[in-house]
Amino acid sequence: METSTAINLLHHKKIAIVGGGPGGLTLARLLQLKGVDVKVYERDFSQASRVQGAIIDLHFDSGLKVIEAAGLLEEFKANYMRGADKYRLLDPKGNILLDDGNQSGATSFGDEKFRPEIDRGALRDILIAALYPDTVIWDSQFLTMQQVGQGWELHFKNGTIATADIVIGSDGYRSQIRPYVTDVKAKYSGATIIQGEIDHPETACPEMYELVDQANLMAMGAGATIAVQPRGDGGLTFYVASMYPENWGATSGIDFNDAEAVHSYLADRFKDWSPVFFSLLEACGQFVLRPLNYFPIDQRWETKANLTLIGDAAHLMPPNGEGVNLAMLDALDLSECLTDPKFSELQEAISAYEKIMFERSADLCRETIEGIADFASPNEESVEELIRMLAGDE
Template identity: 60%
Template sequence: METSKKINLIYGRQIAIVGGGPGGLALARLLQLGGADVKVYERDINQKARVQGAIVDLHYHSGLKVLEAAGLMDAFKIRYMQGADSFRVVDERANILLDDFIPSGRYTFGDEHFRPEIDRGALRDILIDSLLPGTVVWDSQLINLTFSNGQWEMQFKNGTSASSDLVIGCEGYRSRIREYLTDIKSVYTGAAIIQGEIDDPKTACPEIYEIFNGGSLMAMGQEKMLTVQPRGDGGLTFYAASMYPENWEKTSGINFNNPEEVYAYLIHFYNGWHPAFHKLFKACSHFTYRPLNYHPLKLRWQTRSNIIILGDAAHLMPPNGEGVNLAMMDALDLSNCLTSGAYQNIEAALAAYEEMMFARTYPISEETVEGIKDFASPNNESIQKLIQLFGGDEKI
């Protein structure tokens, strides 16, 4: 009885990953372990070009699973932020509704309920350091992609170019690669966040620093939400969420490049909230307005044999704690499909990956979109629902 010969679908192929976030870098690591010739093209000028944002929690069945497959768990255990997985939920007067600091540490590695937090920059560094020298090509913002003579030709903003047999878009919700698979655009949820960064919260807003105590803080009031998260460098990131009309950034009359104008708006909008939150806003010198969009839940496209996307490029959804984990699982599934020898050609492998990806992300996206109003514009009933969801039974 003859057995089918396993085909190495990456042998002899030049693979280009566009975007150096957790999904793209995890994919590069996994493909290199399988012997792939891969480059990561990243728009940042260098590895330290910017703050990567707040912390991210990795989950047992996704992010941590991928790090294990990539041989990076030991590096992660050195860099993760112990205790940062704890949190508090408070009301607009800073009264504690749910306190998860007391039982913090009850879970550890190997427990499926453990969701250790790590600074996004630290996670990125772990993944970059695991790659072969020269894998990441910095200052490479893709501006044009054409297919010629059996290869993709990529042109970058800095004037350089490169060619590849397989292009994988991992560059987030503004993906240029997605345009070559579908013309469907993202949809506005009706909610948006105003994001702020504070480098020295211990001095600039000591009351908030004491309340969030190295973990995460969620403050809920009528029709508005405020989330505060630590950064690995000692700073913090906050997200002020509510429901806003589409294109409100342009119609509000607020210049988001002027911190004083944004501060004045937030003080008015959060009128009646504890003064500690007002000090938080005042301590911020840079704000960013972020509308929360999502890809249509039934989004699909015709599989192609030489171009594919993952993470937010493929299945954008509002923030729900799953984004990085889903992107990393996409990377694991895609690498397995390409290197396992289970498929006779690359198109079949890519089609199998897409089926796994959509089956995993559809129910999560649907639940997240349906619950966006409870998150961004809660009322008494939805606040109680969120308290119960996070594990408390306190009454408001």
């Protein structure tokens, strides 16, 4: 790896990044390119210990821009899923409303509207391969930390302790670092997702497998959205979204650890929908309930001297196709601020990053919350609007 010399504020400083998701790993790569001493402490036992979920699309002016800044565009091009940026939209009866829409017709890198999809695991592998060996310390679930002198002493569940001069929390939506930065808590958006994975859809739900055909499939109407996405390993991930009261998981009387109980709820909930959807849901043996939460749009905190947050830990919002892109942009902006010679104090550099991050995420979060019912409880009008958007008419 070609690096420039660690300069100014980060000279002889050790940085601990807690959380090895797209945000944390990107930040580690960008800082290592500048010669900075950085470790990533990740809760997962190993690189292969967890399915990373479905595909994500990177955008020209965010995720792809960062991939380029990280010097990884060729690796990305070798691993992205060609054609997976296509959308297939269905109604609850299984009629296809839109086929092969991709919002722009763009199919090549360099085109501002091109949004190539990549398997989350593949993106993670690319980022890890670009780091110095042993940068990621696996099996490091962060528990607590305390200030020691000018720095931090971090304690992990496996009993290990690490020290660092600067700590960056990139540990996602239930961040354990966040309480050291702010006590602002997440709010419920009104929508909840039931998520499932199908490892062998070609045999478990062949009709749905054919319908998906490596595209993003969405069935919308009658107060629900079922979204199905291909995974890089041939499996499928699906999300069933609806508006539910807060704490619905606890009050619904459904045991979400009992697949049969969930099947029975879904069979009733989707009894008026085409059976092809229930064949998908029935093929799933384990469900995850995800209430969609967000951090308040106007949240602010007092900048800390040697501690900050990026990605979901900083600005959780309901899924809007931007989360990974935002986390990567945070990584780029933070790496640039921390190494910008115009700042003479670390706190000043962190404050400059936080200002950019707050403004950018607030705008997107506002739009997402305003549109949450269109996504989770669509009606004819919202579906028509989505068709126009995916067809590239808006």
